[in-house]
Amino acid sequence: MEKMSHAFEKMKMLVGMEGEDYHQQPAIEDGNSFSFMDDFNSHCTLTTKQRFYGFAICFVAGLTCTLLMLSWSVLYGSTAFLIGPKRQVSMMFDPVRIYATAIYLASMIIALFCAFYVHNKLLTLLAIILEFGALIWYTLSYIPFARSMVSKIMLSCFDTEF
Structure with a gap:
């Protein structure tokens, strides 16, 4: 099971997701929230x-x-x-x-x-x-x-x- 979760984490990193913190909600700073596209683009790390x-x-x-x-x-x-x-x-x-x-x-x-x-x-x-x-x-x-x-x-x- 540990190998499976490790492989899943590696797969998340390959497609641009950061692992466990992917499911967290974006932080709200000074009353402004991220738009959907800003949140989406923050997880896409491909050049x-x-x-x-x-x-x-x-x-x-x-x-x-x-x-x-x-x-x-x-x-x-x-x-x-x-x-x-x-x-x-x-x-x-x-x-x-x-x-x-x-x-x-x-x-x-x-x-x-x-x-x-x-x-x-x-x-x-x-x-x-x-x-x-x-x-x-x-x-x-x-x-x-x-x-x-x-x-x-x-x-x-x-x-x-x-």
Whole structure:
């Protein structure tokens, strides 16, 4: 238990809290109290450089997970657990799923190309939207009648005839 409390105190120090005196109320001097932001800023002891590094690391990690690992794990990994990796690869290229698979893989490549080579945010965003649309369409192919149901719902939502 002592090791746990010591580790907790170290963690508090790493994130800028002072340990046990964190829960104390701010002192009132001459009738003036600290504002919320003054109290909050007194507990944030990271330098500007440390904040920038933290932001950059979290941003790059989140972007990597979103663009590469998360989308691929949803497409391939989740269903591979259910049916096995070999059968998953063969099912990806079934006639029912071939178009969704091709659009997904192509839009993933296009999104990376637009982001890292062309540097066009709008094209990158459009490719990512197309990528997730293909991913959803691919996933719906495993649920009986899901594609036809979604198609009917989308047609009724965007029907221009009254």
